[in-house]
Amino acid sequence: MMQTEPEDLAALPLTQLRACPHCDALYRLPTVRPRERAVCQRCGLVLMAPRARAFTRIVALSACALILLAVALFTPFLDLSAAGLHSDASIWDAAMAFSDGIMVPLSIAVAAFIIVIPALRLALIVYTVFPLIGGGAPAPHAARAFRIADDLRPWSMAEIFVIGVAVALVKIAGMASVTPGIAFWTFGVLVIVLIWQESFVDREQIWSALDAARPDRGQAPA
Amino acid sequence: MTVRIPTARGAGLVACTRCGRVHEPQTPRCTRCGSALQSRDTRSLQRVWAWWAAGLIAYIPANIYPMLLTSALGSSTQSTILGGVVELWAHGDLPIAIIVFVASVVIPVGKFLAIAFLALKLRGPHKPDRHGRHRLYEVVEFIGRWSMIDVFVVAILASLVQFSLVATVNPGLAAICFALSVAFTMQAALSFDPRIIWDD
Numbered sequence A: 001m002m003q004t005e006p007e008d009l010a011a012l013p014l015t016q017l018r019a020c021p022h023c024d025a026l027y028r029l030p031t032v033r034p035r036e037r038a039v040c041q042r043c044g045l046v047l048m049a050p051r052a053r054a055f056t057r058i059v060a061l062s063a064c065a066l067i068l069l070a071v072a073l074f075t076p077f078l079d080l081s082a083a084g085l086h087s088d089a090s091i092w093d094a095a096m097a098f099s100d101g102i103m104v105p106l107s108i109a110v111a112a113f114i115i116v117i118p119a120l121r122l123a124l125i126v127y128t129v130f131p132l133i134g135g136g137a138p139a140p141h142a143a144r145a146f147r148i149a150d151d152l153r154p155w156s157m158a159e160i161f162v163i164g165v166a167v168a169l170v171k172i173a174g175m176a177s178v179t180p181g182i183a184f185w186t187f188g189v190l191v192i193v194l195i196w197q198e199s200f201v202d203r204e205q206i207w208s209a210l211d212a213a214r215p216d217r218g219q220a221p222a
Numbered sequence B: 001m002t003v004r005i006p007t008a009r010g011a012g013l014v015a016c017t018r019c020g021r022v023h024e025p026q027t028p029r030c031t032r033c034g035s036a037l038q039s040r041d042t043r044s045l046q047r048v049w050a051w052w053a054a055g056l057i058a059y060i061p062a063n064i065y066p067m068l069l070t071s072a073l074g075s076s077t078q079s080t081i082l083g084g085v086v087e088l089w090a091h092g093d094l095p096i097a098i099i100v101f102v103a104s105v106v107i108p109v110g111k112f113l114a115i116a117f118l119a120l121k122l123r124g125p126h127k128p129d130r131h132g133r134h135r136l137y138e139v140v141e142f143i144g145r146w147s148m149i150d151v152f153v154v155a156i157l158a159s160l161v162q163f164s165l166v167a168t169v170n171p172g173l174a175a176i177c178f179a180l181s182v183a184f185t186m187q188a189a190l191s192f193d194p195r196i197i198w199d200d
């Protein structure tokens, strides 16, 4: 980002200023074109990285991810056979593995990390971003929806689950033979789509679109 | 030569840590995203230490109790986090043993040390190497969630190996303690206000 003299910054209206969330460095809001990035001079945090037609792509990829998640949920994930016996588990079964006794909270947490939170985040992002395509007015409580999606980000753990699957496959290899099912591949694709979708999410771009299109400008959003 | 970079606080303003919009001081909520505004989160450190301690307390039983209870053909075995790593190692699955060791031991222990270091360093009079400490904060914030791997492994094994005649795999008490420990330390890292690292 361009270095601006403090005196110049003081003369600017507040809407023209931005501060780095990590180090509080104050900047004049720069013009950043798609595929360019604005990086904090002080701490190196990426402040803006807008993408062309980002909103359309975010909605398309989120919808795609939601469909993949639904498919992955109820189709066989891993298929296991040993000593003539046969068993298969869906992702739902994996989440419900702890569903008796004191392990219930853990079951709920696993279901939340790999299914509920990823799905909820995707739905909230679609809810926020879809009305903004073409500069429309945001949906009611869109700011709150996007805040929740933002807060839930660290707790969405689909990609970590995939590594867990790899480890589990190795652990089980000695006991039985394991064949990956449809959901295994679906879930792998889901993780790639999620990472791809994330690459189009520029928070400054979304917050400023929400702000510009809001009918009640000037008041704190709900 | 160091260039003095202007800050929102230096300019008498308060910045939103979620969306970056700046406001007049005393503004309670961001007019753009609705987040609560604070020039510096003064209670940040208290919350960091509270979550840190909770995470450490949960990490102890996570290492003592078994993570996995396996019974196959009449014999049953229990394995702790470290026991599981040793088993993988003995089987010759080195890369996987290393992944589990890093996720379940190196990252959690490293995180306890790193968060304590960051929080303690803020009190001292000398605050050298801000870039290094900020980098450490970013690494801790990014990497903490990856410790959840072993919890997922236990979940997958327990759900998959359900053929009651040959073998059963059940999660042990350590699984719940470990999951809590990871969640608590994630909260500790999320409670940290990195802007204090940069204050003069």
Ligand SMILES: [Zn+2]
Binding pocket: A020, A021, A022, A023, A024, A025, A040, A041, A042, A043, A044, A045
């Ligand atoms: Zn910065």
Ligand SMILES: [Zn+2]
Binding pocket: B016, B017, B018, B019, B020, B021, B030, B031, B032, B033, B034, B035
């Ligand atoms: Zn804001």
